Amino acid sequence: METLGALAPSAFALGLFLIVTTFFSKTSGRGRLLVILLLVALIARYLYWRITGLVANGESFGSFAHMVLALELLIFTEALVTFWTVARRSDRSLEADRSEAWVAATPLHRLPKVDVFIPTYNEGAEVLERTVVAAKALDYPRFHVYVLDDGRREWVRELCAAHGATWITRPDNAHAKAGNVNHALQVTDGDLIALFDADFCPKPQLLRRTVGFFAEDDRIGIVQLPQTFFNPDPIQLNLGVARVWPDDQRVFFEQIMPARDARDVAFCCGSNAVLRRDRLMAIGGIPTDSVTEDILTTLVQLRRGWITRYLNEPLALGLCPESLDAFLVQRRRWCRGNLQLLFCRQGPLGAPGLSLAQRIAFLPLYWGFGLPTRVFLSLLPAAFLWFGLTPIPGAGAFEIMAYLLPVVLLALLASNWLMPGSYMPIVSAAHHFYLGLRLLPTVFATMLRPFGEPFRVTPKGRLTEAGSDGFAIVAALAIAGFNLGGIVLQLDADRVRLGDPAMADLAVYWALCNVFTMLVVFTLAIERPRLRGEERFPVDLPAELVVFDRPAPVRITNLSRHGARLEAALPWLERGTLLHLRPLDAAAGESSFLVETCHEDAAGIGVRLVQRNVDAERWLLQTLGRLNAGSPDQSRRHGRLGVSLPATLAPIRARLQTRARDLSISGIRLVTGEPFPLSRGARVAVRLPGCPVFDASVASAGSRGTGIVFDRLQPESRESLIRLLFGRDVAPPRIGPIRSVKVLYALARRLWGPVTA
Incomplete structure (x- = not known):
């Protein structure tokens, strides 16, 4: 009976929550406010009981109980500010629609000129090329792309020249990214600045959906877009939940930022932002006082009355950190x-x-208080079980159930109703504990010496080095052992030693939860390898798969940059037949050509070089250079040189109409309507909409489709793939409603073998 009485407040709070959520939708401002007020009332009830209990027990100031209360107050403060923030939310899609209409209706000379800035320091070519190509594909009549290279690299200059972008450098790297942008502001003149990190690829419609905001509201100094990623973050990958659990930035960009925007306290996030130049110049450029110069830019502008507007549409895709270290x-x-x-x-x-x-909205409560307190709270049940340190003196288990349980229950329910997918027991606790543990030294160091560390660029692409987090592994095992030891001690000890036996049972249950949480942290800290060099995107595109037959020996009798004549004993071939040609001389390496028949006569088969890989291009240039002393046949349009080189030629075995199910810059997975036998290594060609034909080979074939690996692509072929991937609405689908069963099942599979999975 006493247990039922202790659970009655929780049942009452649950009932009120269900009534509110039944009659109000998640988008209802009144419904959201009622849920938050209910939570505030429960927190106030708990704190009143908590503080009066401390006074009644005569606890001296500075005792263990006072320290725990201080931690609770910090947690409640951060939670209440968060709930106050998300009480309202905005949706700016209608404004974006008006922006598109305005751009379409405005004469060219009246449209604002946009300078697209891509700051870079040490990112690799495979990262930067994507962004430059995608930026050049923006669908807006007045813009120019600038690559701000603080690495002063020659290959970046060549990349810019190849794609029609402007390469900007400066003599030093003062003030890191902020200084880089400020320098570019002095040598450009656009009305607006579109700012993208070197790993973020904008979609074509981005400028059309944002530029009109500035014409509609003169208060707007910045329009910020969400940062959406096309690869799983290390936590998703290491826990094996990438398909069922979103990356840790989704709650911020899909829930917190729309709510901040409704209160005009959204802020610039450093990438995927469009900024008004005159506002930037009025404040002296990007502020350099903090390593988070983006937030400071918003704060300085906010003091002038200029706001940051947030458009919650995934109009740019980026690369999230690929290792725990990054x-x-x-x-x-x-x-x-x-x-x-x-x-x-x-x-x-x-x-x-x-x-x-x-x-209040810009206080760093999450970083300064929210995360560090998670670490200390993980030690409380073990401290009670080992040493009898009571966090709430004089309170029994049933009193704690009556006062604290309603707060915890409603906080979980309210979080997931107001911010869907924001919290899941164990998984979220492990994530927050890990961040709190690893950021605790940063918190202390910054509070003692705020400006003692320089700006560090997040490693991306090939610069990323994977490796398990040994410190977190040791810490997780130590805390798990501390909690387990307390549980074992409690099982063997006289229960009277800790006072209320029910209180000891609560501590045991809490300690067990901590043990499971530490097991998840342990798993999270073990780095899993990324098996693919390029991330694949789920797609549904028509594709043609050309399968080649066994190669037959031929000789190349003349050769040019664009064609060749082959001496081959093959059946008559129709004009336009696709063939696979592979030179066999020692210098050819992995050279591979796709060729198309032009004509056939007694002298051989004339072919046009349709596609070639990087090795083939190099071999072709070397061979033509070596033979240049010969006499070219001037009757040929491209001046073919007489040669006699061994090669193999593979005719078409079959043409299959297929569907592409996933695609990357390095490969594709195709699904055919009817089974077709394909062996690993078989030579094939792939045709995709709007792209040249790709020379490729079979990597795998099974029930899920045929895995194809492209040969090393020429720049124009890579560019067409980048445009296909980032220039269309081909992007990783947003994870739907978070299903606890799916998340826990995926996590259980990973926990079953955390080291070998």
């Missing part, structure tokens, strides 16, 4: 930069010009 480099910079704002004159506690609500 992930932590990025999160430490964000943590340090947010805490630095407390010490900046233009920060939330600094110069006048901000309202109280705006100052």
